[in-house]
Amino acid sequence: MDKILRIDMGAAEGPKAIEAPIGDYAGLGGRGLTSAIVSKEVPPSCHPLSGSNKLVIAPGLLSGTIAAMSGRLSVGCKSPLTGGIKEANAGGEPAAMLARLGYAAIVLEGKPKGDDLYKILINKDGVTCSIDNSLKMLGNYATVERMKKEYGDNIACLSIGPAGEMKLAAASVACTDTELRPTRHAGRGGVGAVMGAKGVKAIVLDDRGVSARPPKDPAKFGEANRAFVEGLRKNAVTGQALPAYGTNVLANILNEAGGYPTYNFSQGTFKGVSRISGETEAALETERGGLASHACNRGCVIRCSGIYNDKDGHYLSKQPEYETVWAHGADCGIDDLDKIAMMDFLDDDIGLDTIEMGVTIGVAMDAGLLRFGDADAAIDLIKDVRRGTPLGRIIGSGAAVTGKVFGVERVPVVKGQGMPAYDPRAVQGIGVTYATSPMGADHTAGYAVTANILKVGGFVDPLKGEGQIELSRNLQVATAAIDSTGMCLFIAFAILDQPETFQALLDMLNAFYGAGMTAEDVTALGKRILTMERDFNIRAGFSKEQDRLPMFFKTQPVPPHNVTFGVSDEELDRVFNW
Amino acid sequence: MEDAEAIVAGDGRWAELSLVVERDLLARFYRIFQGGFLIKARVGTGVGRFLRERLGLPPQYVAERISTIFLDGKPVDDLDAATVTEGSTLALSSAMPGLVGATMRRQGFYASLRNTITHKQEEWHGEEKEGLLQVKVFNLLMADLGPLFLERGIYVPSGELELFFAAEPDRFFDGIKGAALDGRSVQPSSLRRAGTIGGCGWTHLRACASP
Numbered sequence: 210m211d212k213i214l215r216i217d218m219g220a221a222e223g224p225k226a227i228e229a230p231i232g233d234y235a236g237l238g239g240r241g242l243t244s245a246i247v248s249k250e251v252p253p254s255c256h257p258l259s260g261s262n263k264l265v266i267a268p269g270l271l272s273g274t275i276a277a278m279s280g281r282l283s284v285g286c287k288s289p290l291t292g293g294i295k296e297a298n299a300g301g302e303p304a305a306m307l308a309r310l311g312y313a314a315i316v317l318e319g320k321p322k323g324d325d326l327y328k329i330l331i332n333k334d335g336v337t338c339s340i341d342n343s344l345k346m347l348g349n350y351a352t353v354e355r356m357k358k359e360y361g362d363n364i365a366c367l368s369i370g371p372a373g374e375m376k377l378a379a380a381s382v383a384c385t386d387t388e389l390r391p392t393r394h395a396g397r398g399g400v401g402a403v404m405g406a407k408g409v410k411a412i413v414l415d416d417r418g419v420s421a422r423p424p425k426d427p428a429k430f431g432e433a434n435r436a437f438v439e440g441l442r443k444n445a446v447t448g449q450a451l452p453a454y455g456t457n458v459l460a461n462i463l464n465e466a467g468g469y470p471t472y473n474f475s476q477g478t479f480k481g482v483s484r485i486s487g488e489t490e491a492a493l494e495t496e497r498g499g500l501a502s503h504a505c506n507r508g509c510v511i512r513c514s515g516i517y518n519d520k521d522g523h524y525l526s527k528q529p530e531y532e533t534v535w536a537h538g539a540d541c542g543i544d545d546l547d548k549i550a551m552m553d554f555l556d557d558d559i560g561l562d563t564i565e566m567g568v569t570i571g572v573a574m575d576a577g578l579l580r581f582g583d584a585d586a587a588i589d590l591i592k593d594v595r596r597g598t599p600l601g602r603i604i605g606s607g608a609a610v611t612g613k614v615f616g617v618e619r620v621p622v623v624k625g626q627g628m629p630a631y632d633p634r635a636v637q638g639i640g641v642t643y644a645t646s647p648m649g650a651d652h653t654a655g656y657a658v659t660a661n662i663l664k665v666g667g668f669v670d671p672l673k674g675e676g677q678i679e680l681s682r683n684l685q686v687a688t689a690a691i692d693s694t695g696m697c698l699f700i701a702f703a704i705l706d707q708p709e710t711f712q713a714l715l716d717m718l719n720a721f722y723g724a725g726m727t728a729e730d731v732t733a734l735g736k737r738i739l740t741m742e743r744d745f746n747i748r749a750g751f752s753k754e755q756d757r758l759p760m761f762f763k764t765q766p767v768p769p770h771n772v773t774f775g776v777s778d779e780e781l782d783r784v785f786n787w
Numbered sequence: 788m789e790d791a792e793a794i795v796a797g798d799g800r801w802a803e804l805s806l807v808v809e810r811d812l813l814a815r816f817y818r819i820f821q822g823g824f825l826i827k828a829r830v831g832t833g834v835g836r837f838l839r840e841r842l843g844l845p846p847q848y849v850a851e852r853i854s855t856i857f858l859d860g861k862p863v864d865d866l867d868a869a870t871v872t873e874g875s876t877l878a879l880s881s882a883m884p885g886l887v888g889a890t891m892r893r894q895g896f897y898a899s900l901r902n903t904i905t906h907k908q909e910e911w912h913g914e915e916k917e918g919l920l921q922v923k924v925f926n927l928l929m930a931d932l933g934p935l936f937l938e939r940g941i942y943v944p945s946g947e948l949e950l951f952f953a954a955e956p957d958r959f960f961d962g963i964k965g966a967a968l969d970g971r972s973v974q975p976s977s978l979r980r981a982g983t984i985g986g987c988g989w990t991h992l993r994a995c996a997s998p
Contacts, residue, residue, distance in 0.1 A: 445854070445882045449927055459885055461821055461925045465857045465878045466891060466904060478860075483822040488926060492817060496956075513884075531885075631887050638900025639887065656886050676899040684886065702884050705896070769860055772903045 210238070210273065210313045210422065214336060216329065218407045219260050219319025224327060224338035231313050239269035240296040241693035241738050242314050243285025247294055248741040253749035257289040257399070258376055258406040260320035266307070266367065266382075266412075267315075269695015273308025273422045274430075276717050277438045279695045280304050280506030282384060288398035290378040290565070290607055291624040291649045293746040293755075296692065297400045298653070300505040300514075301384035301393035302365035304695055306414040307331075308422060321408040326374070330360065332415040344410045346371045348558035348595075349383040349391035356413050357389060366391065368411040370560025371595050373401030377605035379565040380405065383557065386505045386514070392527035393505050396562035397651065398626060399607075425723035433716035437700075438510055440710030444703035451513040451699060452502040456531035457487030459630075464539075467770045468635030470628075471539045472581050473571035474621045477632050477767045481544025485534050490546060491515070498522045511699055517550045526554035529563075532652070535630035536567020541574055542581035548588065555591045561605065566591065568627030569608040576615035619761050624649035624751075633758060634767045634774050641681035641776055645756045645784045647742035655684035656698050677776055682784050686735035689742075693734060694718065736787055743785060753782050801989040802945060806975075807965035810996035813934045815959055818951060820924040820933045823876065825942035825989075830873055831915035834858060835866030837877075842935075853928065854882035855891050861906035864894045868908040873918035881927040937994040945990045952978045964997040 213234070217225045237245050243265040255261035264286045271279040282304035288295035307315070310331060321327070326345055330337045344352055349370045356366050365385050372380035380401030383391035395401075424430035441447045450458055460482055463469040467477035483489060491501035499516040505527075515528025529537075529550055537543060537552045556563045570587050573579060579586035593601030603614050608627040612620030621628040626649030633640025642655035691698060696714070704711040711728075718726050746755075762774040828841045834856060838849045849866075856863040857878040863869045871877060882892060890897040898905065919942070924932050963975035968984070977983050984990055 445852075445927070446884045446888065450881060451884050454926055456884060458926050459883060459888060461878075461923070462855065462880055462883050462891055463887060465860060465923065465925075466862060466901070467860050468887070468901075468904070483818055486821055486925075488817050488821050488929065492814075635904050636887055636890060636901045637903055638890065638897065652886070676902060680897060680900055699884060702882075702889065705889055706882075770904050775903065 210268070210308050210311060212311055213314045213316060214312050214331070215316045215318060216336070216338065217319045218317055218321050218327070218409065224321070226336040226338060234313070237693065238272070238313060239267055239281065239283040239693040239695050240285070240298070240689060241734060242267040243283045243296050244294060244738050244741050246314065246316060247285050247287065248745040251287050253287070253745050255287060257287045257292070257403060260318070262287045262403055262406070264317040264400065264403045264407060265314055267313060268304035268308040270693060271717060271721060272304040272695035274424065274721060275421050275508070276434055277441065277508050277510045278697045278700050280508050281692075281695045281697055282307070282395065283692065284382050284395035284400045286400055286403045287749070288400070289376070289402045290399040291626050293624055293649070293749055293751055294647055294742045295398035295400060296648065297382070297395035297397045298692060299382070299384045299393045299395040300509070300697065301386045302506050303367055303384045303414055305506065305508065306365045306416040308695070309416045309419045310414065311419070315412065317404065317407045317409060320406060325408060326410045327408050328356070328411045328413065329409060330413045330415065333418045341410065346374060349560055350558050352411055353385055353389060353391050356411055360413055360415060362389065363415060363417050364389070365414045366411055368560070369401045369404050369409075370558055371597070372560045372605050373405035374410070375597055375602065375605065376402040376405045377594070377602065378402055378610070379562045379569070379605050379607045381560050381562050383560055386527065387507060390527065392557055394557065394562070396564065398649065401560050424721040426720040429720035430717060433713050433720055437710060437713035437717060440707050440713060441510055441700065441703050444706055444710070446702040447511050447699060451511050454487035454491045455501070455513045455515055455528050457490050457529070457534050459531045460486040460534065461488065463631060466635055467767070468632040469535065469539055470621070470630060470632045472542050473540060473575040473619055474628070474632060474767070475619065477635050478769055479539035479544070482539065484544040485538045485546050485549065487531070490517075490528065490534070493546060494518070494528060499528075501528070503528070509697065511697070513699065519547065526550045526557065529553040532630050533563040533567070536564050537570070537587065540567050540571040541587055543584045543587065545584050548584035552588055552591055555588065559591065559595045561591070561594065564629050565607050565627040568621060569604055569611050572608045572612045572617050572620055573604065573615065575619055576617045578615065619765070621759060622650060623758060624755050626650045632767055634762055634772045635770060637774060637776055638677040638680055640758055640762065640774050641677045641781060641784060642685060644758050644781050645681065646685060647739065647746050653698060654688060655681050656688050656701065678780050678783050685739060685784070686732055688735070689738040690731045690735035693738065739785065756781055800987060801942065801991050802984050802987045803969050804984065804990050804992050805967045806963055806992070806994040807997050808994055809962035809964065812959060812962040813937060813994065813996060814930060815955065816933060816937065816994070817929050819943055819947070820929045822947070823921045823923040824936070825919050825921055826936065826939065827917060827919055827942070829915055830871050830875070830918035830920060831911065831913050832871060833867040834863055834869045834871055834877065837871045852881060852931070853879050854893055855880040856893055858906050861904055862891045862893070862898070862901060863906045864898060865908060869906050870909060870911040871920060872911075872913065874920065876921040876923065878923040878925065879928050879932065880925040883926075934996065937992070940991055940993040942989050942991055945984045945987055948990050948992065949981055949984055953981070955979070
């Protein structure tokens with residue numbers, strides 16, 4: 210992983226691919242690399258759909274090795290949705306393949322002159338960019354089927370659907386999973402629109418003939434990996450709850466806490482929650498011959514994903530995740546898992562961020578465009594996006610645009626990005642992260658609940674009852690660092706309880722690179738990444754006024770606890786005080 | 788809660804349904820476990836004591852397995868400072884993923900992130916007495932505690948129970964080895980028919996595993 214593949218899509222003679230040494234970016238991977246390249250090379254004031262923006266696709270520092278859980282891919286750019294820096298993250302197979310092919314990153318640059326659509330093949334023999342306009346406006350599923358027919362089954366794909374081709378701000382980049390289905394998405398922030406602006410429909414990776422990346426110290430690496438896996442397996446969260454129920458196991462918990470945003474964030478509990486909970490979803494999947502436990506990439510031992518079949522036992526979608534079930538479910542007043550799964554499939558096929566879509570439809574319901582709870586109308590609205598109707602284009606541009614067009618006050622976005630499935634009035638600390646993350650409202654930006662014992666991300670004295678600001682800071686720092694490793698963030702739950710499991714992760718990194726990284730180094734890496742991202746945003750015109758929640762969170766109490774967001778602006782401004 | 792006093796007083800305004808089912812079918816009641824049911828117990832005591840002494844759960848199980856507890860929708864950190872009273876809703880969960888899962892955890896490191904909804908210490912001056920409370924059991928605990936509660940007996944709205952039976956497949960009823968309604972033996976498949984359980988608002992359901 211010592212080279213960067215730069216593809217100039219606007220070169221005069223057609224796309225031009227150049228391999229360059231990683232150079233000054235050495236030591237960075239995943240989000241660290243995407244943010245470093247974007248912050249250094251993308252003019253912050255450029256239009257996100259212009260040739261000056263760059264789409265950076267980077268596996269993590271441990272991707273492509275035999276390390277468990279190392280299959281995450283980062284996709285970075287200037288976001289068409291937020292106007293700031295963006296890193297979207299996805300599982301699936303591409304990260305491992307790209308890393309095994311030796312690439313630290315693919316950088317798509319420039320912009321083609323015409324409206325030809327390209328597919329790019331990358332294998333051990335090199336890179337081939339070719340025009341394939343027969344792929345125009347195909348859904349992701351059909352696109353991947355075509356790539357399989359053309360290149361065989363031993364591939365992984367990144368692709369955009371019609372939403373990306375239309376350059377809609379909620380467009381995602383799809384990554385294929387272990388069944389070669391386009392179900393894992395770099396969803397947030399419109400990264401798919403940037404890929405569409407570059408004229409790239411699909412990137413096909415074929416790693417036949419290459420091996421896993423070899424560590425500097427194989428014995429130590431293997432030992433650390435074994436300890437790491439053992440830690441994940443013995444932990445109740447990673448070893449039992451997530452494999453059994455997936456992320457949607459959180460639905461009942463958030464609902465019980467009164468923090469499950471319902472009817473466009475107007476209340477915190479949903480009557481229909483038991484019909485769409487993770488427990489119900491897992492039981493239904495098992496009954497119908499799907500899978501309640503499934504790995505999205507081959508190195509995963511947590512297996513929180515699943516397969517959702519329809520009532521006749523036919524594949525409908527991958528197991529809708531917590532965020533998707535919430536966004537298309539409670540936020541829209543819908544309690545029908547089959548309809549939610551259909552919407553998930555449509556989002557995946559059209560290439561849309563499921564969080565943004567659900568929040569947008571919730572805003573549309575608040576506007577009176579359709580009734581809360583009307584699943585069929587919601588499905589039609591998503592299909593309108595595919596059809597490219599004026600209404601579909603508004604919806605596909607996200608919640609902020611939709612709210613503005615239809616005159617809605619309660620629009621739950623930060624920096625233009627739709628808010629995920631935790632009401633910040635009930636869980637105020639999440640609100641701090643939503644407000645201050647350079648990414649916009651992002652639940653995974655401050656997610657890595659690392660062991661305070663090792664002081665990763667800083668130290669908070671649990672006896673002092675220090676709160677939101679310090680914890681959010683530490684979480685964001687730790688998360689930025691882990692996002693650079695290619696590791697799935699869910700490893701953090703085992704790390705929270707088991708310091709030895711975090712040590713195993715450090716040992717793997719050190720054994721692989723022959724380094725001597727400590728927890729302090731991890732903290733320093735996280736701070737470096739956040740500093741770059743915030744600097745980019747400032748140069749893009751952001752100020753502290755963008756580090757705020759919409760005012761309605763301060764003025765509209767959320768039942769049943771009837772609380773408002775009480776963290777002051779001055780406190781929010783202290784989060785990044787290093 | 789409708790007819791709550793009658794239930795507590797032992798005034799028979801509910802249906803009594805007893806089932807003997809194949810062990811693996813007890814898990815089918817998951818919708819009822821997570822949606823909530825009533826139990827009659829001695830209330831007016833701290834949550835910890837309630838779980839250990841009133842429900843008979845081993846202290847180690849309470850300490851290590853029931854990682855997340857809500858009382859009336861508020862996450863509980865101090866099991867002795869939160870009191871289960873008449874009409875309480877007690878929700879029980881194992882350790883949960885996500886930052887928010889970690890945040891809701893009992894005495895969790897990230898508890899301050901939810902300080903506006905945390906159950907606050909209270910002084911309880913009432914007395915212990917027989918009462919009704921609602922219990923919800925989520926995720927991994929459903930397999931552990933669900934059968935326990937079913938064997939003990941739970942009160943469920945009769946309408947909800949009818950809907951539950953109506954949605955169950957044939958093999959569920961094939962797995963019921965014995966069924967008695969208000970003391971009379973009934974065909975398990977009859978439970979699918981609307982109106983079988985009768986006109987009472989509540990049903991006291993007991994189910995145990997067949998040997």
